[in-house]
Structure formats: structure tokens, C-alpha cells
Amino acid sequence: MMKHFFLSILFFFSLSCTFSPKDFRIPEIEKWLSSHEKRYDYCIVIPGAGCDGCISGAEYFVVENYQRANVLYIFTKIESVKLLKHKLGDNIVNAPNVLLDVDGTFDKNGNNPNDIYPAIYNISQNKVTDVNYMSPQNGMAMEDLKKQFEKEAVFKIDLESYIKHGDCGRQIKLSDITDSVTYIPLKTNYNLPIAEIQEVRTTDDFIFCLDTQQKLFCFNRNGDFITLIGKRGEGPEEYINIADFDVDGRKGEVYLFDLQRHFIMVYTVDGRFSRRIKLPDNILNIAKYYDSQFIAYAPEYLGNERDKLIIFNDKGEERDSILFQQEENISNTKIDIFKMATFTFQSHFLCRLPFSDITYALTPIGNQYKYVEFQQGKYKLPYEIGSNVESYNENLNSSYIFEPRFYKCQNLIFINFFFKMNNYQLLYNSDKNVFFTVFKGKYPVGIENDIDNGPPFWPVYIKGDRAVGIATAFNSEYDNPVLQIINITLENKE
Structure with missing residues (x-):
């Protein structure tokens, strides 16, 4: 209404x-x-x-x-x-x-x-x-x-032109976009090490990190260990596999998305189990949405009328759904591990459907609009290759762009993708329509840190004008990752 x-x-x-x-x-x-x-x-x-x-x-x-x-x-x-x-x-x-x-x-x-x-x-x-x-x-x-x-689209990013013109983007250093770097070593007991970090979320008081061993850590803003959120297992208060997680700092709740059992497991920020929310079996991915709601990707091949997004309230009841225009070259009959929607929540909720050039923004009342368009041209990965695991792996050395992703902070868009066996990291200034080359090579590194000669920086999480990166342990008694935090300056340089 x-x-x-x-x-x-x-x-x-x-x-x-x-x-x-x-x-x-x-x-x-x-x-x-x-x-x-x-x-x-x-x-x-x-x-x-x-x-x-x-x-x-x-x-x-x-x-x-x-x-x-x-x-x-x-x-x-x-x-x-x-x-x-x-x-x-x-x-x-x-x-x-x-x-x-x-x-x-x-x-x-x-x-x-x-x-x-x-x-x-x-x-x-x-x-x-x-x-x-x-x-x-x-x-x-x-x-x-x-x-x-x-x-x-709000932002049109011409990756085809960037590749055609021989990686002509200018080099950039960390001092071009920020004035300082804050380091937060994550401290745990020696018998509770942190594996590689997959996801990070922050609130005013806490830092949450999900590692590759499916452990969700809670730290205070100084990096002191507080507790583990939840426990892996098959009990009613446990999770089998965390597909993703999110945090509501205002309500003091942590949401673990256990898609193997189609539950949202809800815990308090100090690790106590609160409740679980049952979800239908016809969804593939889920994320926190506006105002205590959740949103899930429901593909057609799981019995839905069309590829769509379903909005649930905090009781798991369906409140609304959003249909997308289906691209003509995408088959609705094949089931594969790549057919997953990608969700991020920056200033607006963002969603990209499989094999689409366009990331959509969804507003609190359900309006959708084109937010970022990656113009890939002849380098766009064909659906028939990308939708099959075997052909996907066989073509990694081909002239196609694989898995383009981005983080946006103010007028800067951090972009990474895979092309001809190399990882590309770019920085795009949306105000000036300018690319900056960050890195091209086998293993992604990040932006050269000329501020304190510390580790290079690349964001894994952005909130407001603050970007969070992850570095390996250095100058620390703890053999755990270290968070890097920078504030993006508006008047960044060319």
C-alpha cells in the first residue's frame, strides 16, 4: 500500500x-x-x-x-x-x-x-x-x-573497454583514498585458532567473523575474544552448515542461515540461542532485509513459478515476492552449483542473479532498479559454459570474465574478477569515470599500503564510509588474522 x-x-x-x-x-x-x-x-x-x-x-x-x-x-x-x-x-x-x-x-x-x-x-x-x-x-x-x-543503471562499468585497451588504468596507492589505517589483531586462545576468514560484520560494539571451519567468532572492538556464536551439530539449537550470517546491532541478534536444514538460527550477541525460523525448501540463498525481514532467492527449477525473490517476516511467513525479467539465454531446466543469487547489503540491498551483467538495488518498499552494470561485451561468460562445472573449469584460461564482484564506498567501486588465469583488482572512481589498476596476477594482493608500509589493503566488508580488510598476523603474539580499517576520504585523488 x-x-x-x-x-x-x-x-x-x-x-x-x-x-x-x-x-x-x-x-x-x-x-x-x-x-x-x-x-x-x-x-x-x-x-x-x-x-x-x-x-x-x-x-x-x-x-x-x-x-x-x-x-x-x-x-x-x-x-x-x-x-x-x-x-x-x-x-x-x-x-x-x-x-x-x-x-x-x-x-x-x-x-x-x-x-x-x-x-x-x-x-x-x-x-x-x-x-x-x-x-x-x-x-x-x-x-x-x-x-x-x-x-x-546507476553505474555503468565498461570492463570490456578496460581489457581491450591493455590494462591502461593508472596505479593507485592507499594514501590516495585514505589518511590512516587502524589495525585490530583478533585475539583468541591458542586452542581456538581462527582459520581463513570468509565473512565479516560489525556493529558499534562488536566484530563478527565467520571462518572456513564454520566457526562464528564474536570480538569486541579491540579484538578481544568474547564468544563463539552457536555450535555445529544436529541438535535443535545447533547448525549443520552456515551459508551466510548477519547481525542486527539494534536488536542484539545474530542470524545464521543454515540452508541445509532451511532454518534461520537466531542467537544473542553473547552467543545464547534464541529461536529458529523455519523456511520453505524451494529457496537457494537468503539474507537479512530491511526492518526485521529476510529475503531469499527462489529459482524456477525448485518448483517456483519463475525465478524470484521472496520476502519473509521474522516468523518465516512469506510477506511478498519480487519477479525478475528472465534473460533469454538462460535455461530454466539445468540444476548446477552456480545458479545462486548474490546478496550484499550496503546502503541499499543489492542482488545479482546468476549470469546477469546487472546488480539490482531493492528499496525498503520493494522497488527494484538497476544499480551496477558490468559491460563485458565479447568477454561475457556464456551461460552454456558457466552453468556446467566441467566446462567452467575447462575454460578458465579462455577470454571470458569470470565472477565479477564489487564493493562500493562513496564514489569508489572496488572490483575484482578472474580473466585468462589472472586475478584482477581494480578501483573505479564513479564521479570521474576513471579506472585505477590495483593488481593483476595469480594471487590477489590489494592496494599498496604506502601509509605505514604495512600489508596491502582490499575490502571484505563496507559500512558507511568505513572499509574493513583482512591481513595475516604480523607483529603480534597471536597467530590470527588482523583486521584493517580505513575511512574513505571523499576528495580522493586521481
Whole structure:
């Protein structure tokens, strides 16, 4: 219902108008754009006072689309920055393409009757070419822009061009993206060593690490061992195999996804068993979703009507489902170990279906949009090769890109993939459309650490502007991995 309500707002409160010279904001917008290196295609100005319904619709549009780096959002006539952050969230208000007009630069009295409405300014080469106002008359300004956004990925990354041009990306060092590195040695007893770490999650108070021996460790923020979460076994409070896990720091709960038995095992952060949530057998992968919900990948060949995502509440009851457009070259009859959806939860929930170039973002109310598109061209792995284990292994030396993955932090996208028996690690600046070569070789290394000459860095987990990497033990009495933590700086260098 909420989704349809907000769509109605966007439809009802949008109107296309040609701008007039009386729009005093235009010279100020062009002046601001010309003084900044970043290039935008749109500028949306949202007043804090005026047409309440129009403003609510525009604010909702920002929540759904703030990650589009080609759009500049300007909030003016701000009654309270604190209230605005409470309404939209700190991550949106502090986004690099969101500008708070606290000094009233874009709020001068120009006697324009449209000042009370949000406005969409089309930009070309730092000049305003058109403007559409959202007013109570019927119109389609915001809805048309929304439909345009649905067709295009927020970030298009041309891996084909990168490979064709001979790895021409420039080298980068750690000091180009951060000022310092924090090290947290993970401390356990000698009879409880940590194997290779697979996954990391953090809260304000704790660090959780899942290793290849299926042990889930809980540490405090200094790296002191607190407890193991759960125990492997077949008992009602035990798990057989952890496919993945997640943490809700606010509720103090840890969720272990035991897909072999189709349970979500719920524990407290101090390791006590709380409950288990039974899931249906027709799913392959599951992750934590917004607001105490979970989301699972349900492929057609397990008896579902189509490849889809199913949303469950915290009792395991199905609440909703999301269908995806099936790619024509993907067979629905073959069962293989590669046919798994990939989930990540950064600022939005991200999902990539098997053999798809596109990672989708899902919003809290179930809207989906194209988030990252890897443009692989002739190097894209054909389904008939990738879907079969034997042919997959036989073609590892071929000219196809295998398993492209990414982490995004602010304007930087950390990318890794496998191509012609080499691991590639790249850094992509989405603001400037620039690649940086990090590493190419047999064993991935990471970004050269020129800050303290410590181990190279590569993220395994990102939360906000903080990225977490893993290094082998060094200068420590503990023979355990060491976490590296950096804060990504906005003004990273080329």
C-alpha cells in the first residue's frame, strides 16, 4: 500500500513547465556547477516550505534515487537540518551529491510563483537547458524522470573497454583514498585458532567473523575474544552448515542461515540461542532485509513459478515476492552449483542473479532498479559454459570474465574478477569515470599500503564510509588474522 501511495503522490504532483528568465535559481545553479569538477545531468531543488504534497513526493524520490551520481539534489528553505536528517537519514543528507542550502544561496526572493514547488533542472555542460516544476496540476515530470532512471543503471562499468585497451588504468596507492589505517589483531586462545576468514560484520560494539571451519567468532572492538556464536551439530539449537550470517546491532541478534536444514538460527550477541525460523525448501540463498525481514532467492527449477525473490517476516511467513525479467539465454531446466543469487547489503540491498551483467538495488518498499552494470561485451561468460562445472573449469584460461564482484564506498567501486588465469583488482572512481589498476596476477594482493608500509589493503566488508580488510598476523603474539580499517576520504585523488 505504501508503494502505491507514494507513486500516486509522484503522479499527481508533477507538472512540466518551460522555465522563464525569472527563475533566479538558474544562474546560481550554473555558478555552483562551474566551480565544481563533478558533472551532473540533473539538478533537483526541493524547498522545505511550500506545497507540502509536492515536497513529500520529491523527498521520497530522493530516498529512492539519491545514489544516482549524475543527479545533484539541493535542499533549500531548510527549517531544521536535524529534522531533515531524521526524515531522510544521515546517509542521504551526507551523500556527496546532496547539498544543504543553509545560507540561502538558492532561496533568494525572485518573485517566481513556482518557488514553492520542487524543480527538476536538466543540465548540459554545466548549463541549465530546461526546468520542470512539480505542482498540483496533473503532469508527468517526476514520473517521466523515474521511468528514465528505471532503464539505466546507476553505474555503468565498461570492463570490456578496460581489457581491450591493455590494462591502461593508472596505479593507485592507499594514501590516495585514505589518511590512516587502524589495525585490530583478533585475539583468541591458542586452542581456538581462527582459520581463513570468509565473512565479516560489525556493529558499534562488536566484530563478527565467520571462518572456513564454520566457526562464528564474536570480538569486541579491540579484538578481544568474547564468544563463539552457536555450535555445529544436529541438535535443535545447533547448525549443520552456515551459508551466510548477519547481525542486527539494534536488536542484539545474530542470524545464521543454515540452508541445509532451511532454518534461520537466531542467537544473542553473547552467543545464547534464541529461536529458529523455519523456511520453505524451494529457496537457494537468503539474507537479512530491511526492518526485521529476510529475503531469499527462489529459482524456477525448485518448483517456483519463475525465478524470484521472496520476502519473509521474522516468523518465516512469506510477506511478498519480487519477479525478475528472465534473460533469454538462460535455461530454466539445468540444476548446477552456480545458479545462486548474490546478496550484499550496503546502503541499499543489492542482488545479482546468476549470469546477469546487472546488480539490482531493492528499496525498503520493494522497488527494484538497476544499480551496477558490468559491460563485458565479447568477454561475457556464456551461460552454456558457466552453468556446467566441467566446462567452467575447462575454460578458465579462455577470454571470458569470470565472477565479477564489487564493493562500493562513496564514489569508489572496488572490483575484482578472474580473466585468462589472472586475478584482477581494480578501483573505479564513479564521479570521474576513471579506472585505477590495483593488481593483476595469480594471487590477489590489494592496494599498496604506502601509509605505514604495512600489508596491502582490499575490502571484505563496507559500512558507511568505513572499509574493513583482512591481513595475516604480523607483529603480534597471536597467530590470527588482523583486521584493517580505513575511512574513505571523499576528495580522493586521481
